[in-house]
Amino acid sequence: NAGVMQNPRHLVRRRGQEARLRCSPMKGHSHVYWYRQLPEEGLKFMVYLQKENIIDESGMPKERFSAEFPKEGPSILRIQQVVRGDSAAYFCASSPTDSSGNTIYFGEGSWLTVV
């Protein structure tokens, strides 16, 4: 049973370009979460999605960031017009339901470097 799959693992973008990060949840998991980890900081919640729905985007910056989880295919975290401050590790996680106590499993992460 494959774990949470993220790609690309490493991405370099110039300022002003777009970054697209993909996440395929574990088999049987319909809930996806995106977290960001800045250097020397803890993981920060960004957005929680179910298929075709954004449930909670309270951690998403108001501009340039968007996320989707279509009926078919992986979840996508999209960052437009990237800036140096977007350089971070972006972790996707999934769980089978949103019931309390369900373990959330993390992917290997996507490391974005903005130059």
Place this chain on the structure above:
Amino acid sequence: GQNIDQPTEMTATEGAIVQINCTYQTSGFNGLFWYQQHAGEAPTFLSYNVLDGLEEKGRFSSFLSRSKGYSYLLLKELQMKDSASYLCAVDTGTASKLTFGTGTRLQVTL
């Protein structure tokens, strides 16, 4: 607001026991998780506590006191491979959204 505190760094000797503390003040509580994260890798699940008391799993144990807003992770018989960051995270009750502390970087030495 949500506040989770852990020591930034700890050092311990191979074969020893180390306790990593975590205190939290959150608007809701539906359980506390501990994750291990090696540099450049994904956080991996270690333990989950929702009731007061000690949960033991091999060399790792986790304790929770909800009335005190306090948890600790106990690592026994330390090995060099245990050198990693240990993340305390609280499920605040909103659809399994986790609030993380900044992590404790543990260095195991000979």
